Amino acid sequence: MLGYYPGCTVRAHQNGNFEKEALAILKVLGISVEELSEWECCGAIYPLTNDEYVPLLSSVRALKRTEEEKKEGLLTLCSACYHVLKRVNHRMNNDKEAKKRVENYLDDKYDGTTKVLHLIEVLRDQVGYKEIKEHVANSLEGEKIATYYGCLFLRPEKEMELLDAENPGVMEEIVKALGAEPVIYPYRTDCCGAYHASDKEEVSNSASLKIVMAAKKAGATQLVTACPLCKHNLQHCQKELEDEQKLPIHYITAPIYKALGADKKAEDEQPLAN
Amino acid sequence: MRFPTKTASIKEQEELADIIQKNVKDCYQCLKCSAGCPLTEHMDYYPHQVMLLAKMDLYKKVFDSKTLWVCASCLACSSRCPRDLEPAKVMEGLRAMIIRKRGEGNVEVVNPKGVPRQALISSMRKLRR
Numbered sequence A: 001m002l003g004y005y006p007g008c009t010v011r012a013h014q015n016g017n018f019e020k021e022a023l024a025i026l027k028v029l030g031i032s033v034e035e036l037s038e039w040e041c042c043g044a045i046y047p048l049t050n051d052e053y054v055p056l057l058s059s060v061r062a063l064k065r066t067e068e069e070k071k072e073g074l075l076t077l078c079s080a081c082y083h084v085l086k087r088v089n090h091r092m093n094n095d096k097e098a099k100k101r102v103e104n105y106l107d108d109k110y111d112g113t114t115k116v117l118h119l120i121e122v123l124r125d126q127v128g129y130k131e132i133k134e135h136v137a138n139s140l141e142g143e144k145i146a147t148y149y150g151c152l153f154l155r156p157e158k159e160m161e162l163l164d165a166e167n168p169g170v171m172e173e174i175v176k177a178l179g180a181e182p183v184i185y186p187y188r189t190d191c192c193g194a195y196h197a198s199d200k201e202e203v204s205n206s207a208s209l210k211i212v213m214a215a216k217k218a219g220a221t222q223l224v225t226a227c228p229l230c231k232h233n234l235q236h237c238q239k240e241l242e243d244e245q246k247l248p249i250h251y252i253t254a255p256i257y258k259a260l261g262a263d264k265k266a267e268d269e270q271p272l273a274n
Numbered sequence B: 001m002r003f004p005t006k007t008a009s010i011k012e013q014e015e016l017a018d019i020i021q022k023n024v025k026d027c028y029q030c031l032k033c034s035a036g037c038p039l040t041e042h043m044d045y046y047p048h049q050v051m052l053l054a055k056m057d058l059y060k061k062v063f064d065s066k067t068l069w070v071c072a073s074c075l076a077c078s079s080r081c082p083r084d085l086e087p088a089k090v091m092e093g094l095r096a097m098i099i100r101k102r103g104e105g106n107v108e109v110v111n112p113k114g115v116p117r118q119a120l121i122s123s124m125r126k127l128r129r
């Protein structure tokens, strides 16, 4: 049983269906998850300063709770939560000073046994592409899907250790398993402008538009990502384009959900009322 | 880029090193950070130039630079720096120095509506006191 950490942005922006689709997919693929009994926002960014400890506290609480609730790992959907929780975990296990100070604040110990996992990682390592392929009910043949990784998912490479940060391939493999064609284009690991969406829109818009245009030029019919902020930026930067010029932006869960026929299966598996 | 000859005191150097636990003087100006930075078109100094200014103790120029507030901490530079200097971290340290002591961060959240909360929380934590 994996502990599930939804994160505040995924929870608050249900319109993208990220959570609903992810949970349905995991169910079809036989991975059991249970939301942590209590969690709070991870802080949205990892503090790069070495002398600030308070921003680490909420993540450590989630890591600690996973340990207490005896979960096999802490699963996140959002790339940013994944980045923050994983780096805080790394820090707690490698920086004695940080560990001491955090434990003093919390008046509690963290043993450091929690593993932070991303949905994509679970699909790759615990399910496997072959198994995904076997579950495909509606092949996505003919679809050309561009995958966008963004920053937080990949970097810093030596701490995230999930993918080759310069040439990642996991989402492409998943897309292939669904029967669709992955589109390789430049900038799929470049930054979308991140939090500048809220203060310097021209920065996030120009960074994001460059990515969207490159994907379109490479022939993509849709673009998928695993980060709510990337999704927002990549969509928002197209607001001045004509409707037919726009590239649809989805969560990576959308094509999987569709291919697995997860909506149908999730319903079928509901226990009958008695 | 032209440099004035007057330099800042040692205090800033020490303060930055304290915050980030890095020595900017180790930068050998290979430009790898700037070459991969996706946001240079909005910057006045490129990332390697920020490193050079800090290296030369020209903190006044660094503190006045737009670049610190344009950097989105995407960590491309940090992942690639052959000297492991983490330029993104250096920028964070410099921003922290401004935010903590030298008045406020120079950004305003102008567009809170419809923006994911991840962006609002990050920009508040990154760029403001």
Ligand code: SF4
Binding pocket: B026, B027, B028, B029, B030, B031, B032, B033, B034, B047, B048, B051, B080, B081, B082, B083, B084, B085, B087
């Ligand atoms: S990549 Fe590193 S060593 Fe090269 S210029 Fe940038 S900061 Fe200096």
Ligand code: SF4
Binding pocket: A191, B033, B036, B037, B038, B039, B047, B070, B071, B072, B073, B074, B075, B076, B077, B078, B087, B088, B091
């Ligand atoms: S972290 Fe900042 S300076 Fe480094 S590549 Fe990204 S935007 Fe550029």
